[in-house]
Amino acid sequence: MRSPLVLLVVLGWLAPLAGAQVFTDDFTYPKGPTIGRWNQDRGVWQATGQEAQAQDSFLWQYLTLPNLLYQDCAAECTVLYNPSATNKLQFGGVALRVNDGKNDSDLVMVKVQDNDSSGDFDSIWLYARPSGSTSKTSIPGFLKARVRLAVLDTTAVAFVDDNMDGTWDHTLRLALTMTVKPGPAGVDGFGGVLIDDFAFFDGVILDDPTSPAPTPGAEVPLKLRGFPNGPYQAATSLGKSGIVLYDGRIIPLTTDSVLVASVTNTLPMIFKNYRGVCSSSGDATIRIAIPNIPVLKGITLYTAFANYSTSSLLNISNEHAVTLQ
Numbered sequence: 288m289r290s291p292l293v294l295l296v297v298l299g300w301l302a303p304l305a306g307a308q309v310f311t312d313d314f315t316y317p318k319g320p321t322i323g324r325w326n327q328d329r330g331v332w333q334a335t336g337q338e339a340q341a342q343d344s345f346l347w348q349y350l351t352l353p354n355l356l357y358q359d360c361a362a363e364c365t366v367l368y369n370p371s372a373t374n375k376l377q378f379g380g381v382a383l384r385v386n387d388g389k390n391d392s393d394l395v396m397v398k399v400q401d402n403d404s405s406g407d408f409d410s411i412w413l414y415a416r417p418s419g420s421t422s423k424t425s426i427p428g429f430l431k432a433r434v435r436l437a438v439l440d441t442t443a444v445a446f447v448d449d450n451m452d453g454t455w456d457h458t459l460r461l462a463l464t465m466t467v468k469p470g471p472a473g474v475d476g477f478g479g480v481l482i483d484d485f486a487f488f489d490g491v492i493l494d495d496p497t498s499p500a501p502t503p504g505a506e507v508p509l510k511l512r513g514f515p516n517g518p519y520q521a522a523t524s525l526g527k528s529g530i531v532l533y534d535g536r537i538i539p540l541t542t543d544s545v546l547v548a549s550v551t552n553t554l555p556m557i558f559k560n561y562r563g564v565c566s567s568s569g570d571a572t573i574r575i576a577i578p579n580i581p582v583l584k585g586i587t588l589y590t591a592f593a594n595y596s597t598s599s600l601l602n603i604s605n606e607h608a609v610t611l612q
């Protein structure tokens with residue numbers, strides 16, 4: 288039997304032909320009107336040297352990467368309140384399936400927003416444009432947040448870390464009624480907001496909100512969407528600082544004993560279905576059977592997957608955090 292750890296990690300190291308499908312951008316472009324290869328679908332953005340800045344005006348704006356054309360995926364960015372902008376009402380976040388950003392239409396987006404124009408973000412909005420939304424308002428104020436958006440068929444899930452400690456503080460879900468189709472990935476902005484550290488995942492893994500709470504003794508299913516009929520390997524670790532592959536892509540996990548156990552199938556009673564083949568629609572479900580040991584409460588498990596071919600990893604999903612309760 289081939290070592291799955293080889294499949295997960297070493298094949299990546301030996302994958303000079305793999306496309307850099309997992310994309311990161313820290314926006315360190317020369318100050319000015321051009322932001323690398325980003326397309327300014329709507330609004331006049333500028334590079335500050337460290338971030339992308341939305342136009343300081345009352346306008347929903349989008350910045351996309353036309354080559355990141357995906358249907359089911361996840362992306363995240365850091366949103367910073369801009370104290371020097373004239374607009375106090377600011378928002379920013381991630382936008383996916385941006386098929387008509389120019390008209391603020393046919394796209395999915397999440398934003399953190401200074402809804403009361405008080406100088407800090409206080410609300411989160413998850414939108415299908417032009418119709419469909421959910422929100423969480425009157426949150427204690429914050430100036431900087433990590434924001435993720437994941438889309439899988441008609442499900443959109445937004446995650447916000449409002450104190451930048453690496454733990455999601457808010458999760459919003461929205462059932463999409465728009466046509467499910469690929470579109471460019473990008474970010475959104477309003478009122479001079481600053482966007483930094485974009486990251487893109489070309490596989491997506493999400494939990495099922497109807498499944499039981501992740502308590503000791505419970506079994507947690509995770510849904511993944513990857514390549515149709517593609518072999519996959521999932522992995523779970525206790526951290527998410529990132530395993531950097533030879534080609535620059537990053538698996539958002541850490542190499543630790545849990546990861547080794549999960550990919551080598553040494554604990555099949557805990558990490559179930561971690562290796563297999565996605566269905567013709569690219570789907571698979573893996574399961575974490577949490578041992579019935581109360582002392583595990585509070586531990587966070589991070590899980591991601593990749594599809595692979597004989598010579599490379601074809602994609603890399605987001606990591607999904609499950610904190611045992």
Ligand SMILES: [Ca+2]
Pocket residue numbers: 400401402403404405406407408409428
């Ligand atoms: Ca506010």
Ligand SMILES: [Ca+2]
Pocket residue numbers: 448449450451452453454455456
């Ligand atoms: Ca947090």
